[in-house]
Amino acid sequence: MYQVKKVSIAQLKDPLVVRWLYSLSVWPVSPARLASYLTNPNADPGDDVIYVVTQMDECVAFRTIMPDLIRGRNGQIKVAWLSGTWVKPSCRGKKLSLLTLHEVMKDWGGRLMFTNYSPVSENVNLQSHEFDLFLRREGMRFYLRSPLSVKFQCSFYGSKFLLKFADSLVNMLFSIHRTLKSRCNVNHNEMISPMDMGDFVDAASTQFSHAISKRESPHFSWILQHPWIGEGKPELRYPFTWLNMGNCVLMRSVVNSSGIIIAFALVNVKQMMATIPYFWCSIDEAGHQLTQGLVDELTNREVLWLTIFDPSVTRFFIKHRLLKKSVKQNYYISHLMKGLMHDPHWYHPVDGDGDVVFV
Template structure:
């Protein structure tokens, strides 16, 4: 068993090797590799991919990507992507890779958007402490039981079609009875990417945020997505998100009596809307809540996920056609001193904005 690392400067060559292309379990998607290469905070000698190799196959891997806090020049790495082959689990391989990353990145790591098993591993190391804890919500409309339960309850697949029919029927009835409130003071303009007004506001308010995501960072994220809608060939070989039938980013500019006062970015992936990033010069919570409810209704979305506690609560209390909702914990952990006190946390921190 050999522990290997791929530096950023070697990533492009690595993913073009015949060995990588023939791997049954590839440790990074081509889109993610391209994103890593264009990360404005990355340096050529950064180790970004760690894996354990046995014979000609990879049995465990981890990936990271560099970032910065707004008030610190020294970089840290987001933990993003952790996989162990089923035949080699519970042997400490993931922990072995993590320990190597801790050394290389001088114990400057953060993680969020984690699987429950990963959280337990991280906490067991006693290296990480909570930086932020918020509670958002996921709202369900035309939910599909196959998506929600196929991994946890595969034995129930015989009932999915019937359950989905009942959900569609209930959601359709709710939509017939739903009438969104007409906005008098606020208006909205949708566009694919944030324009200069939005990016200038992001730069202006950057000092209010814990993590550095201004003009450069947002443009990088949007130009180098991790999800493809045209090429799904790698999906069976890569354990994390790389392909969707539908995926796009959307920016909504918010106007108050015709004056630009803020913007919200969100993504839609296979009828699942997720709020990601926003900056505002006044409180736009209530009108944005109504906008998102209307977007779900008009587009017959399956669900929307909102991690911002105030916005999630506003949607929860607003008139809506949603059938039900559940709370979603939004937590961020660090292995070095980080304080989020009085600083803004965006919904899409870490790798959440990419998936």
């Protein structure tokens, strides 16, 4: 017999509940995500955010969600982003993910959203026949360095050395290719500089008015102060990544001669891969300047690739003639949400919408 145990925001403040969560053989929530849940400005105390399926007091499945505010046709809408589902391997095929999904659907009045960040979760959620594709974005993955030694883990003798040697040759060609083919004309009188958290929050809070998720000063502060993935040695009892060496958040801006910010970006670097949740520029020249600086810095940090879904941002990186491939991002909404949302063309989604800003 399976039981679904729900944990609300208010219950996460109870030490006994937290002790129970971390006494399970598999953790349903990481300490980083727990801290984020407790400080989420969109969450109310009664919001259920963790759904644990137990059998004989053992965790055999769980689902987590993230409360968020969405810009809707008649004002803001409070929704739940489906942001993590796991089932014990020996229990897969028993529809436990659908069991938790139905509970979430009931508790949140059908106001659910998710993306195709995890293809496995995407397939499970779509099996419920409760969702429609809301919009699709055509993005790009730009390769800054050769990923051969990371993507191909061969076991024969000397393979690691050969792949690293091949990476070195390809990286040298990458560097020459960028130097000869870059078509960016940048004004070096404008400086690229690091931003502190306060400056970024102030700058970002006045932009992105047509993004899907409502983001104001408290939301940006929350995102920056409570990331889901940090730097450190991974904890194997949590089935998703939440600690890794080399993770960091970069905030960079272009400032003109008058000291005014004319472009800025927030970059997430995780496991040698990067994303840009937020990017803005007042003029294209500043966007090119910022892009040039980001490409140089990420290359120096030995980041393998950069994934961007926003076409207004990819156009700057295309100018650098980086090797690239097309990638897609799908946004799904529950049937009930269709009548609450603007037309998809009203939105200008950014890569920081929803829960993907944390992953």
